[in-house]
Amino acid sequence: MGPSHALSGAAVWLGGSWAVDYFADYHQSPLQIAVGTAVCAGGALLPDLDMSGRVTAGKGGATVANTFGRVSLFLAEVIEKASLATYDLTKMKHDPHRHNGHRTLTHTLPFAVGMGALTTWASGAGGKWAVIGILFFMLGLALRGLFHTWAEKAGWILITILSAGAAYGTYLYLPAGRGYPLLGLAVGVGCIVHLLGDVITSAGVPILWPLPTGRRMWRMIGVPNALAVSVGGKVETVLLRGAFAIVSIAAAVGLVGPAILEKFDIRL
């Protein structure tokens, strides 16, 4: 579901940017909009970094786990194990035994809020290299998710080089005052969009964690099987992705269209 998650993150950020521009007169530069969109698309893939593959073979894992080759596969392995450890530590009587940490800790609201806060703090306190590092990582995830067919052919080395270049270029032009908190917001919103995306699949996500219900801490909340979106099915690959793409394009036109018309003195 990688590409759908990434596209939904981009659509929500662009749609939201258009809404605050139109209704609250909050304007952003085209660069801010582009960076926010990419980081939110990357953030919408972040929770699936808990899906590890086989590190030594360089295979398997979620789409995003392959972004930076074996380095990100290893990271996914660590995240999956840490998530499983958190699950085991906090599980209650009626929570089932698990062998894998996928769809646990990284698929909770505290994780989403925590990642957003951590990003904002790190980009403010960590200086130049922290910002470049965050941008590098998030842009890599976004490239992998948004252009997945191309990314698979291009391979992780090219993605790593492109993300590094884009991160450095962005750092040079992104204003610190408004730009850095925006990075954190985009990461947090992206994670939440991911959770909503997984809620509509039948497996569900532990969205209530850490609130216990009926002696269960990790209750998987999803829609009933009859209504659930099947992963890789037509509804996901055509209908949902199409809708996200249309929303993204419409919002982007709404955001930058008027400025372009004005620049060339075109009146409609």
Ligand SMILES: [Zn+2]
């Ligand atoms: Zn997920």
